[in-house]
Amino acid sequence: xxxxxxxxxxxxxxxxxxxxPLVKIFGAGNAGAKLLGALTTPEFAxxxxxxxxxxxxxxxxxxxTVKIHLENKLLRGLGSxxxxxxxxxxxxxxxxTLKSACEGASVVFILAGLxxxxxxxxxxxxxxxxxxxxxxxxxxxxxxxxCEGNRREAQAQTALEQLKAAADGVVCLPSQKIxxxxxxxxxxxxxxxxxxxxxxxxxxxxxxxxxxxxxxQVHFADLCxxxxxxxxxxxxxxxxxxxxxxxxxxxxxxxxxxxxxxxxALADSEAVLVSLLAGKDLTMAEVNRVMEQVKRQCSHAQxxxxxxxxxxxxxxxxxxxxxxxxxxxxxPVRVEARTGTSNPAGxxxxxxARPSRVRRTGAKAVQTQLPLTxxxxxRFDKSExxxxxxxxxxxxxxxxxxxxxx
Amino acid sequence: xxxxxxxxxxxxxxTSKICVVVxxxxxxxxxNIIGLGQARSRGVxxxxxxxxxxxxxxxxxxVFEAEQMADVxxxxxxxxxxxxHIRGFNNRGMHTVVSAEREISDDDVQDVIKNAKAINLPxxxxxxxxxxxxxxxxxxxxxxxxxGMLGARLELDMHVVHGNANRLQNxxxxxxxxxxxxxxxxxxxxxxxxxxxxxxxxxxxALVIDIGGGTTEYVVYSDGAIRHTGVLAVGGDxxxxxxxxxxxxxxxxxEKLKIEHxxxxxxxxARGQTISITNELGLELKRINVEHLQxxxxxxxxxxxxxxxxxxxxxxxxxxxxxxVFLCGGGSRVPGIVKLAxxxxxxxxxxxxxxxxxxxxxxxEQPEFCAAIGLAKYGSxxxxxxxxxxxxxxxxxxxxxxxxxxxx
Numbered sequence: 041x042x043x044x045x046x047x048x049x050x051x052x053x054x055x056x057x058x059x060x061p062l063v064k065i066f067g068a069g070n071a072g073a074k075l076l077g078a079l080t081t082p083e084f085a086x087x088x089x090x091x092x093x094x095x096x097x098x099x100x101x102x103x104x105t106v107k108i109h110l111e112n113k114l115l116r117g118l119g120s121x122x123x124x125x126x127x128x129x130x131x132x133x134x135x136x137t138l139k140s141a142c143e144g145a146s147v148v149f150i151l152a153g154l155x156x157x158x159x160x161x162x163x164x165x166x167x168x169x170x171x172x173x174x175x176x177x178x179x180x181x182x183x184x185x186x187c188e189g190n191r192r193e194a195q196a197q198t199a200l201e202q203l204k205a206a207a208d209g210v211v212c213l214p215s216q217k218i219x220x221x222x223x224x225x226x227x228x229x230x231x232x233x234x235x236x237x238x239x240x241x242x243x244x245x246x247x248x249x250x251x252x253x254x255x256x257q258v259h260f261a262d263l264c265x266x267x268x269x270x271x272x273x274x275x276x277x278x279x280x281x282x283x284x285x286x287x288x289x290x291x292x293x294x295x296x297x298x299x300x301x302x303x304x305a306l307a308d309s310e311a312v313l314v315s316l317l318a319g320k321d322l323t324m325a326e327v328n329r330v331m332e333q334v335k336r337q338c339s340h341a342q343x344x345x346x347x348x349x350x351x352x353x354x355x356x357x358x359x360x361x362x363x364x365x366x367x368x369x370x371x372p373v374r375v376e377a378r379t380g381t382s383n384p385a386g387x388x389x390x391x392x393a394r395p396s397r398v399r400r401t402g403a404k405a406v407q408t409q410l411p412l413t414x415x416x417x418x419r420f421d422k423s424e425x426x427x428x429x430x431x432x433x434x435x436x437x438x439x440x441x442x443x444x445x446x
Numbered sequence: 447x448x449x450x451x452x453x454x455x456x457x458x459x460x461t462s463k464i465c466v467v468v469x470x471x472x473x474x475x476x477x478n479i480i481g482l483g484q485a486r487s488r489g490v491x492x493x494x495x496x497x498x499x500x501x502x503x504x505x506x507x508x509v510f511e512a513e514q515m516a517d518v519x520x521x522x523x524x525x526x527x528x529x530x531h532i533r534g535f536n537n538r539g540m541h542t543v544v545s546a547e548r549e550i551s552d553d554d555v556q557d558v559i560k561n562a563k564a565i566n567l568p569x570x571x572x573x574x575x576x577x578x579x580x581x582x583x584x585x586x587x588x589x590x591x592x593x594g595m596l597g598a599r600l601e602l603d604m605h606v607v608h609g610n611a612n613r614l615q616n617x618x619x620x621x622x623x624x625x626x627x628x629x630x631x632x633x634x635x636x637x638x639x640x641x642x643x644x645x646x647x648x649x650x651x652a653l654v655i656d657i658g659g660g661t662t663e664y665v666v667y668s669d670g671a672i673r674h675t676g677v678l679a680v681g682g683d684x685x686x687x688x689x690x691x692x693x694x695x696x697x698x699x700x701e702k703l704k705i706e707h708x709x710x711x712x713x714x715x716a717r718g719q720t721i722s723i724t725n726e727l728g729l730e731l732k733r734i735n736v737e738h739l740q741x742x743x744x745x746x747x748x749x750x751x752x753x754x755x756x757x758x759x760x761x762x763x764x765x766x767x768x769x770x771v772f773l774c775g776g777g778s779r780v781p782g783i784v785k786l787a788x789x790x791x792x793x794x795x796x797x798x799x800x801x802x803x804x805x806x807x808x809x810x811e812q813p814e815f816c817a818a819i820g821l822a823k824y825g826s827x828x829x830x831x832x833x834x835x836x837x838x839x840x841x842x843x844x845x846x847x848x849x850x851x852x853x854x
Contacts, residue, residue, distance in 0.1 A: 142620060221621045418687045419697060423491045426530060426679040433680050436688035437745045445692060 061146035061250060064175070065089045066241075068162040071153025071182065073102055075236050079243065080284075087247075090141055092166065094127050094158045106141060110134055110162070124195055138166055142173035147250065147263075149243060150177065150207065155184035155192035160199035167206035176264050177207040178246065180239050183214040204273055208264075211242050211274040211362060213299070220298035238299075241278035245360025249315045249346045256327070258346035263313070273365050275305045280358040287326040290359050292334040295430070300363070307430040308339040309363035314345040317360075319353040330359060337430045338363070353407025454829060455512070456821025457505075457523040457626075458634065459617060461490045461660030461683060462776060464504045465815060466512035469803070469822035475830040477823055479805035481516025482815070483508040490681040493528035493634075493661035494613060498620050505624055507598070522627035524825040526634040526817050527574065527617055528661045532609040534633075534675030536579070537565050550583070550592045553601055562604040568727055572611040574633050575777040579671040605672045607633050620843045623711065629825060635663030637820030640827075642772050642798035643667060648768035654798065655787075656756060656817060657777025659683050664754050668766040678753060682777045685746050692742045693734055699723065703739060710747050710786040712740045747783065751790040758791075770794030774816040 063086050067076030073091045089097065090106035099107045110130040131138065142148055148170040152159035163179060170177045181203065184192045204210050218235045226234070249258045277297040281289035295303040306312065314334055316327060327347050335343060341363070420426075420434040427433070431440065438445070456467040468481030485508040489497030513520055539562025543554050560738050563576050581589040583597035592600060618628050637652040651668035660681045666674035685708075688704035707721065716736040723732045758764050758819070773783060778797055787795040799811055800819045810819060 123457075418691055419683060420491070420687065423496070424530070426492070428678070432676070433749075434684065434687075436684075436691050436742070438688065438692060438750045439741050441745060443741065443745060445741070446736075 041363070062144060063087045063147045063149065063247070063250065064142065064145040065149045065151065065168075066141075066166060067091045067102075068150060068152040068166055069093055069103070069159030070095065071156065071159055071236075072151045072163075073099075073104075075151040075153070075180075075239060076104060077102055078233075078236050078240050088145075092131075092138070092158075094130060094162075100373070108134070108137060108141065112160075118155060122157040124157050124161035124199060127158045128165060129161075131162045133166035135165065135169055135188060138169040139173050141168040142175055144165075145170070145173070145175045148173075148175040148177050148180040149246075151181075151239070151243070152179065152197035153182045153184075154199045154203075155188060156195075160195050163205045164199060164202035167203055168272060173205065176195070177209075178209045179203050180243055181211045181212050182235055182239060183216075185215045191404070197266060200273070209274055209364065211239075211276050213239050213242070213276075217298050238278070241360065242276045242362065245276070245315045245362065246313075248317055248348060248360075255260060255322070255349060256345060256347040258313075258315075258344060262344050275299055275301075275309075275365065276360065276361050276362040278358070278360050280356055282354075282356045286355070286357040287329045290357055290368055291330055294359065294361060295337070301338055302427065303365055303430045304427070305365065306334065306341070306361075309338050309365055311342045311364040312338050312341045312343045313362040314343065315360040316345070316347040316357065317350055317353065318347075318357040319355055320349055320351050321355065322347065322349055322357070326357065334361070452829075453518055453520075454822050454825035455514075455520050455523045456526065456637070456818045456823075457509075457621065457827060458526040458637075458818040458821060459490060459495070459501060459505065459620075460487055460526075460528075460658055461493055461681065462658070462818070463487050463814070464501070464508045465818040466508045466520070466523070467810075467815065467818040467822045468512050468516040469583075469805075469819075469826060470516075471826045471829060475826060477803050477826040478820065479514045479803055479810055479822065481514075481518070482806060482810070483510065483512025483515065485511070487659075491660055492530060492675070492681075492683075493658065494531075495616050495620060496576060498616070502624060503619060505621070505840070509624070509626070519755055520626065521736075522629045523621065523636075524821045524828075525617060525621055525628050525631050525633050526637055526821050527609065527614055528634040528658070528663055528677060529613060530560065530677055530679035531571075531613055532574065532607060532633060532675075532677050534605060534607040534672075535672070537562055537604050537606050539602045539604065543598055543600055544727050544731075548596050548598055550595050550597055550600055552593055555581075555593055558600050558602045558663070559604075562602045563606070565606055567608055570610055570612065571608045572614065572632060573608050574614070575607040575636060575672075577605045577607075577672045579605055579673070580669070581682075582824040603673070607636070607675050609633075624703075630828065632821055632824050633663070633675060634658070634661075634817045634820075635677070636672065637824055638663065638774050638798075638816045639665040639667060639672075639772075639818030639820070640822065640823050641800040641816045642774055643769075643805065644801055645670070647769040651763075651766040652769040653754075653758065653763075653771045653791075655751075655771060655773050655836060656742075656775040657681055657750070657773065658775045658814075659767070662750060662775070662777070664757075666758070666761075666763050667765070668763070673743050673766070674758075674761050674763055676754075676757060678750065680746075680750055680753075681775075685743055685777075685780075688742050688746050689739060693739060694725065695732065695734070704743065704780075707736055707739055708780050709740045709745050710739055710780045710782040713782070716740050744786065747777075747780065747786060748790060751787055755790055767791075767793060769835070772796050772798040774798040774813040776814040778813045 067073045073093055076089055089104040091102050091104045092108045094110045096109045150163050150166055152163040155162045167179060183196045215235050222231060277299045279290050279293040300306060305400045331345055417434045425432050425434055452471045454469045454471060458465045464485045466483040467479060469477045470480050471477055485504040487504055489495060491498030495501050509520055510572035527547050539549055539558050541554060541558035541561055543550055559581055581592045583592050583595055584599050621628050635656055638656040642654055647671045648667040654665045656663045658681045659697045660683050662678045662681050664676050686697060686701045686704055690697045719736045720733045721736060723731045725731050771791050773788055784795045800816055803819055810822050
């Protein structure tokens with residue numbers, strides 16, 4: 041039902057036996073397909089890409105290696121109609137196809153725009169399939185703008201939770217935050233391509249880290265160790281600067297980056313990945329300066345860094361940062377798991393899965409809070425936050441220090 | 447005009463209270479406090495105005511009270527300013543003496559002051575204070591008045607306090623709106639240190655920490671000049687907010703608990719002790735563990751001191767504080783705060799009292815009025831300077847004109 045041939049998916053994605061980890065990039069849903077289309081730079085030529093959608097209308101324009109069309113007689117090829125449950129049911133039906141598509145890959149990137157039907161429904165299932173196929177799964181997703189309405193927002197949040205539980209890491213770009221980066225006259229088309237471009241930069245940062253022979257190499261094992269089983273929500277930023285003071289400028293830009301909440305995201309992250317890329321004149325002092333500042337910002341975090349040289353960049357220095365946010369240790373994660381080998385399509389059991397890993401810093405009796413309200417600042421909720429080296433001093437000290445009151 | 451020129455008024459629009467201090471200056475220039483007015487402040491957060499209407503109402507009440515008490519009409523005030531946007535730094539200006547005999551003239555001094563004031567501020571910022579520290583004549587340190595000395599190169603270290611122009615203007619406009627003239631704006635930390643420190647202490651080197659409701663200001667003096675200033679937007683409000691959050695009580699109740707049972711360090715008698723909160727009918731609502739209360743307070747205050755101590759360390763000033771640390775502001779009323787500060791700073795800590803000011807001692811010995819008293823004192827010092835320098839010398843005219851420009 042998926043495709044015309046016997047088993048084209050498995051054929052096209054036969055694992056390569058080269059030294060570098062085999063990366064497969066999937067675009068799920070309409071937005072995913074568009075993002076995949078934007079990954080046109082030559083460096084991605086080596087990667088195998090695939091589109092999965094419920095609506096075949098975008099397939100012709102895409103040059104992806106594999107195109108998986110999830111369809112159902114009921115829908116008559118009209119797509120999922122904005123309903124993630126429908127898309128999910130169809131993805132469950134095709135679970136084995138998805139799994140075989142992921143077969144052989146070490147890393148699977150999933151690109152999707154959450155909030156609609158196909159992206160929200162397919163991506164958690166795809167993430168699970170990829171994990172079962174033995175790959176490290178990184179999802180890069182966008183969340184809808186506030187103005188897109190409550191329903192999409194709610195669907196996006198549910199999908200994000202499911203995706204977090206299913207994938208090793210989710211890099212998420214709340215589109216609303218893009219507003220801070222664009223000026224008022226930016227057209228709608230530009231805005232979408234800008235937010236897509238942003239996500240692409242995140243993909244590229246990780247990609248470079250994995251594939252480019254670096255001066256300071258990041259091993260695939262490092263990345264696995266950092267991300268595997270963490271189910272964390274990641275935030276990322278991409279900054280670049282040129283000229284003499286570029287390392288300083290880069291650091292300033294990182295600390296002022298809206299996607300990193302002006303540097304606050306670094307302070308409460310538990311793992312940080314930094315990828316530096318520059319022209320041939322990259323000096324150790326520059327690497328050191330950037331890393332020192334990053335380290336100072338995130339004292340609790342495990343840091344992985346990589347540096348690489350690309351002669352084309354000339355005097356440009358690009359830094360990609362991906363920070364994994366802490367999730368409250370005692371929160372049970374809802375995972376939709378497939379129990380047994382065959383599950384009727386569209387039905388999935390909801391189980392309370394293993395609680396997310398206890399943090400290395402020792403299980404302190406921190407007051408847990410609902411994930412919805414970060415930390416109430418009471419009286420200072422609406423005033424300008426008092427930031428001191430990335431720490432919000434308005435949050436009660438005993439909470440920041442994790443001092444138990446028992 | 448002549449009669450009330452010896453009246454100086456300090457006005458502090460604080461986060462928890464608005465305070466007006468009326469001082470009378472005698473012929474020798476000494477200040478005598480004759481009036482005090484205060485009102486609860488409702489429209490200020492973290493030292494900055496968030497609701498001008500409420501502030502105006504409270505301000506009128508405070509001014510009225512002070513006028514009644516001092517039996518004068520207040521026309522102009524020295525206005526205290528604070529807020530996290532205020533920063534201080536040191537700047538050095540250089541000037542080459544050109545006259546043939548290499549004698550440093552008054553003009554040379556004015557030139558070097560101008561050079562030291564020429565600094566790169568962000569466009570939206572404006573200078574609040576520019577304070578002379580020391581002159582250098584041909585690299586020789588520690589010259590306080592170089593006029594008449596011989597030298598080729600004259601340098602000057604200056605401490606510049608600057609802040610966001612719009613936010614400063616907000617306060618000034620509000621005060622002007624109540625038909626009061628603003629003589630000058632003064633950074634609250636500078637005012638507090640003026641009220642607290644004697645000349646000796648300024649020479650020896652001292653750190654003044656004013657723990658207010660929404661902000662904490664700190665100023666370092668050494669060798670008789672201001673070395674360092676800063677503001678942290680953390681104060682008594684944060685302590686109350688922490689308590690409200692940690693003990694799960696309303697903010698007003700937390701404020702009360704803080705005043706009645708608070709301590710800067712967990713005391714022996716608090717261990718295991720609980721108190722009950724009752725409603726207006728005397729029914730018990732909740733039991734509060736005093737140890738928790740004091741722990742929450744102590745971690746917050748300790749953090750505050752540590753942040754300041756860190757900054758002292760970074761600025762390399764720790765060894766210059768030979769007179770020690772002086773605390774003032776409402777936050778310094780917390781029992782045990784001196785001991786806590788001593789453990790953090792590892793030096794002598796004193797609760798400051800305004801000195802060299804007479805009148806109304808019983809009310810003015812209270813630490814929370816330090817800044818307002820200091821503002822009045824600042825005004826009295828300015829007045830003295832003004833009378834000492836007649837208007838119709840070139841410098842005097844320039845200064846008077848400068849003042850005029852400064853105000854607008």
